[in-house]
Amino acid sequence: MELDECIVKRHSVHKFSPKEVAASILATIIKTGTNAPTAGNLQEWRFVVVTDETQKEKVANACEEQIWMANAGALIVVCTDNRDVKRFYGEPGNGYAVQDAAAAAMLMLLKAHELGLGSCWVSAFDEEKIKDILALPTVVVPHLIVVLGYSEETGTEKPHFTLGDLIYLNRYGKRAAEYPEMGEIIKKLVEKGKKAAKKLHQR
Numbered sequence: 001m002e003l004d005e006c007i008v009k010r011h012s013v014h015k016f017s018p019k020e021v022a023a024s025i026l027a028t029i030i031k032t033g034t035n036a037p038t039a040g041n042l043q044e045w046r047f048v049v050v051t052d053e054t055q056k057e058k059v060a061n062a063c064e065e066q067i068w069m070a071n072a073g074a075l076i077v078v079c080t081d082n083r084d085v086k087r088f089y090g091e092p093g094n095g096y097a098v099q100d101a102a103a104a105a106m107l108m109l110l111k112a113h114e115l116g117l118g119s120c121w122v123s124a125f126d127e128e129k130i131k132d133i134l135a136l137p138t139v140v141v142p143h144l145i146v147v148l149g150y151s152e153e154t155g156t157e158k159p160h161f162t163l164g165d166l167i168y169l170n171r172y173g174k175r176a177a178e179y180p181e182m183g184e185i186i187k188k189l190v191e192k193g194k195k196a197a198k199k200l201h202q203r
């Protein structure tokens, strides 16, 4: 699958078949995540793979009772051990750890899609409860959960903001779309994106 197709077609899934996700697939997805950049190349990620039914239910309950999560084949809790980032960078290190976890998770979502799995990023949880359920040491922080499984959903269309409303040139305030040259480029990109998305969704 081409990168563009993977990026455009990936979407959040909340309904899964009971089919298990093989350990080799989970390992491949995590391996892909570890290609992400990290601050100072510290690679402080820790991944807790949850496949046990009781543990999945407990985690789902700790995620503001998002019970649907327990039906997925696996939950990968993306954590960081913050000792090194704090030692090297002090307080900002905590923020870097969040970014490092997010970068890995994004790659994991894309790899999951490429491998034919559905996924969802979940961050709404009670951190203390998750730490307790997974027996995480104090220095290990859970940032998000990558929910993985075989999708039982159909339909992938989702609304997007207009590119021109999101980009500014040189400083915040004047929209890049208001500059003639950039405006033209954005218009073309938006049209190209619409056509590509339409083509992909027709497949």
Ligand SMILES: Cc1cc2nc3c(=O)[nH]c(=O)nc-3n(C[C@H](O)[C@H](O)[C@H](O)COP(=O)(O)O)c2cc1C
Pocket: 010, 011, 012, 014, 066, 120, 121, 122, 123, 124, 125, 158
């Ligand atoms: C930081 C963050 C937190 C999220 N937390 C949840 C969550 O707790 N539950 C959930 O169902 N989806 C969650 N999502 C998924 C978003 O709702 C979803 O990505 C968004 O609606 C866009 O849809 P898409 O993933 O299909 O592009 C989260 C996404 C992000 C990036």
